[in-house]
Every structure is written in structure tokens, then in C-alpha cells.
Amino acid sequence: MQAPSRDIVTLAAGQALTGTATSLLTSVSSLSGAYLAPSPALSTVPVTATVLGALLMIYPASHLMAAMGRRKGFILKAGVGIAGSAVCCAAMVLGSFWLLVLGTFVLGLFSAFGQYYRFAALDAARSPEERTAAVSLVTGAGVAGGLAGPYFGSHALGLFGAVPYANAFLSLSLVCVALALSQSFLSRQLGVTMPAAAGAVPEPTHLGKGFYVASALCACGFAVMTLVMNAAPLSIHRSGHDLHASAIVMQVHFALMYLPSFINPWLAGLLGLRGLTAAGIVASIGGCVLALYPDQGLNLYMLELGLAGMGWNFIFNGGTLLLARTYRESAKTRAQGVNSILVFSANVAASLLAGVLFDWRGWAAVNLACLPLLAVAAWLLWHAGRSIRMPSAPA
CATH class of the missing domain: 1.20.1250.20 (MFS general substrate transporter like domains)
Structure with missing residues (x-):
């Protein structure tokens, strides 16, 4: 390589x-x-x-x-x-x-x-x-x-x-x-959008259906992770564990949010981008289902938060790479800005909702709320096969 x-x-x-x-x-x-x-x-x-x-x-x-x-x-x-x-x-x-x-x-x-x-x-x-x-x-x-x-x-x-x-x-x-x-070590021209030549016909900046499908997929993955991550310390504390125990669980979560990135090229080569993203949805569902178990011990919290971190990584990275296939170079600036707004807005909404759901019905309610979002993500991923042009070989 x-x-x-x-x-x-x-x-x-x-x-x-x-x-x-x-x-x-x-x-x-x-x-x-x-x-x-x-x-x-x-x-x-x-x-x-x-x-x-x-x-x-x-x-x-x-x-x-x-x-x-x-x-x-x-x-x-x-x-x-x-x-x-x-x-x-x-x-x-x-x-x-x-x-x-x-x-x-x-x-x-x-x-x-x-x-x-x-x-x-x-x-x-x-x-x-x-x-x-x-x-x-x-x-x-x-x-x-x-x-x-x-x-x-x-x-x-x-x-x-x-x-x-x-x-x-x-x-x-x-x-x-x-x-x-x-x-300061980056190339000076990296990411610069060059102005169109005089008299050239402007290229379209329209964002099609595939763009919004991939953006919604990224937003769902981020919202699920935020719901679980923000409510977890509250649930761990309510279960009788101290601040040190909570820190250990969150370190596992953060590590598995990022470490799987180093095997993503291999997984994407094996499963394709849609398969990589689907693996993230399955991991996230697994963590949410485990959270419904009534006796939540520290090891179970680590497993749940680890699966949530891994699920976010696969969904968000897979969704980002799918997104890159949905817009022309001329629409790059607009597409990246709109995608970031959609993802960040989902993140803000989820962070506010996490406390409300936890106060209402506890840890199980937070994770139950994630399941419909993951179902939407699965539907979007299936829909991506028709709205996003996929190459014959895995990316």
C-alpha cells in the first residue's frame, strides 16, 4: 500500500x-x-x-x-x-x-x-x-x-x-x-476552489437526492452516538459507580470511536462502503439492545459504549465516503457546508434530548429512542444503493 x-x-x-x-x-x-x-x-x-x-x-x-x-x-x-x-x-x-x-x-x-x-x-x-x-x-x-x-x-x-x-x-x-x-506544512493549494475561466459555462452546483440520503445517514449515526454518550455518565452514576469508573467507561467509548478507523480500509475492501456502514448499524443496535438488560454492571456499560463508539465510526466514515460520490467538484463547497449543518444540527438536538429522555425513563429509554434512528439509517443505506452510483469493486 x-x-x-x-x-x-x-x-x-x-x-x-x-x-x-x-x-x-x-x-x-x-x-x-x-x-x-x-x-x-x-x-x-x-x-x-x-x-x-x-x-x-x-x-x-x-x-x-x-x-x-x-x-x-x-x-x-x-x-x-x-x-x-x-x-x-x-x-x-x-x-x-x-x-x-x-x-x-x-x-x-x-x-x-x-x-x-x-x-x-x-x-x-x-x-x-x-x-x-x-x-x-x-x-x-x-x-x-x-x-x-x-x-x-x-x-x-x-x-x-x-x-x-x-x-x-x-x-x-x-x-x-x-x-x-x-x-503550516499543508500544501498551499489544498482545497482551493479555482475560479472558472473567462467565458466558461458555470458548472451546476445542484445537490441531488443521493447527497441528502448520505447526509441523513451521517446525521443518524451522529445523533445515536450523541444520545448514548451524553446519557451514559448519568446512568453510570445512578447505578452506583463512582467518577473513576465512569471515566474508564468513557475512555473505552472514545477509543473505539477512533481506533477502528485504522482497519476501515481493509473492511471497506472486504465489505464495500455499504457493508462497512451496515456493520456500524449492527454494532449500534447491539449496544442499544444490551442497554435494555435491567442489571447494568460496569463491564456491560463498557461493552455498550464500546459498541456505540464502533458503530459511530463505521456509520460516519462510511457515510462520508458515500457522500463524496454524490456531488460534482463545482458543488463541493456548498455540499460540505450543507452536510456539516445537517450533521451538527442532529448532534445539537440529540444532546438536548438525551437529558430529557434519561430524566423521563432512564438509560433504557435513551437506547430505545436510538433504535428507530438506526432503522431509518438502515433504510437510508438500502436506498443509497439506488440513489448513489456504486462502483463494481469495493472502494
Whole structure:
């Protein structure tokens, strides 16, 4: 097999550093909000600000990178992350809740760009045959970030002494500096949309039925993972396990969200992209069914969350590669922006619904709600065979 190009390796490093920044932010944003909030009811406002910032930026980010290229786009992203981290660090030192909200909003703008690493991997692939390996390597690098982020959050630099969480945001800014340096090694023209020649007939940017089928498939996979992931710590705690036990379960989940990416090229070669995606649906269904068992022990939680992580990986990676077959190069910017909005919106809705379902009927209800989504994903995958042109040989 051909060795990955410099661009693919650089994108993998960017994905790892982005995952580090995102998981670090996730681990401290709600805690820092609770520390500074003038009222307990406002403690999750910084988290909401991050989500809002990402939602507002996720479509414009696609157009920015089409004009600037992936190299400048991801360096700009890192600069935004440095600025947002500095504002949050200053907010903790000054004890200003609303300055913290502003900083987390800026970090939401930063996080929106992270949705485009999988598409940048498609740009960096030197041939259609290399696409599966490129997406798998770049996505799989996220496992490093999932493990490193919480570590930096708990072992942050001691520059600000006793000021809670200020050091974590300082660490986040340093991660963003490393991100900017790493992405400077990308090719300058990677991902740039070249202007049409004078007098040329504009190519169509229409997004057909196959595009929306593949996008809905990605959205279903992300929604299922988010429902399970957000409710799991609550269920583990309610079952009588401590915070350490919960951390172990979530580490298994994060590891199996990303590690299977390294065998995806082999699986896709064996099963095809639809077979890879179907394996993810089956794994996710298995985890949901196990969650209906009344006596939930720690080992069972690890199995359920491991299957959920693996299911997300296969569905999301398979869906992304199917998506790449549904639009022309002229429609790339619009297609990637629309897909990111659909996936992110499903993620936001699922994160809000997870708490409601768990409070209403517990862990079993959350997983029961996932089963109709997985049934829709299976139907979409079957429909993809008719609406997406499939090659005679597996990708």
C-alpha cells in the first residue's frame, strides 16, 4: 500500500490536536461556567455559547476554506482558538462570567472548522482509491486528542496558581499554537476552489437526492452516538459507580470511536462502503439492545459504549465516503457546508434530548429512542444503493 502523503499526515496531526482542544474544552467549560455563574441556572450558558458559535460558523467555514485553501483556513482556525482561549483565561483571572461566555462563543467558531478535516482528507487523497485510507487515517488520529485533552485539563500549567480553570484555558491556547504550526506544512493549494475561466459555462452546483440520503445517514449515526454518550455518565452514576469508573467507561467509548478507523480500509475492501456502514448499524443496535438488560454492571456499560463508539465510526466514515460520490467538484463547497449543518444540527438536538429522555425513563429509554434512528439509517443505506452510483469493486 502506498505511504500516506505529507498532506494526509499533516491533516492527521491537525485532527489529533483539534481533538485535544475540543475534549479539553468539553472537560472544563461547564465546570468553569458553574464556578463563575451568578446563578446556578446560568452555569451551562458557556456551553450553549460554544454550540451557538459553532452553528453560526459551520457553513461560512466551508466557503472561507474554498477561497483560502485548507492550509490558511486551518491556521485561521487555530488563531481563533488562541484568541478564544486567551479571553476565557482572562475571564477566570478577572472573575468575569460574561467575558467567559464571550470566550466560549469564540471557541465555538474555532470548533466549527474541525468538521472539515474529513473533507480535507478527501482533497488530499491522490486517487479515488486512496480516499478510504486518507479519511480513516485522519479520523483515527482523533483518538490521541480524546486521551490527551482530559489529561491537559487535569495537569495544566501552574502559572495562575489557585485561579480555577485558568491554567486549563492556557493549555488550550498552547495546543492551538501547536495546531497552527502543524498546519503550516499543508500544501498551499489544498482545497482551493479555482475560479472558472473567462467565458466558461458555470458548472451546476445542484445537490441531488443521493447527497441528502448520505447526509441523513451521517446525521443518524451522529445523533445515536450523541444520545448514548451524553446519557451514559448519568446512568453510570445512578447505578452506583463512582467518577473513576465512569471515566474508564468513557475512555473505552472514545477509543473505539477512533481506533477502528485504522482497519476501515481493509473492511471497506472486504465489505464495500455499504457493508462497512451496515456493520456500524449492527454494532449500534447491539449496544442499544444490551442497554435494555435491567442489571447494568460496569463491564456491560463498557461493552455498550464500546459498541456505540464502533458503530459511530463505521456509520460516519462510511457515510462520508458515500457522500463524496454524490456531488460534482463545482458543488463541493456548498455540499460540505450543507452536510456539516445537517450533521451538527442532529448532534445539537440529540444532546438536548438525551437529558430529557434519561430524566423521563432512564438509560433504557435513551437506547430505545436510538433504535428507530438506526432503522431509518438502515433504510437510508438500502436506498443509497439506488440513489448513489456504486462502483463494481469495493472502494
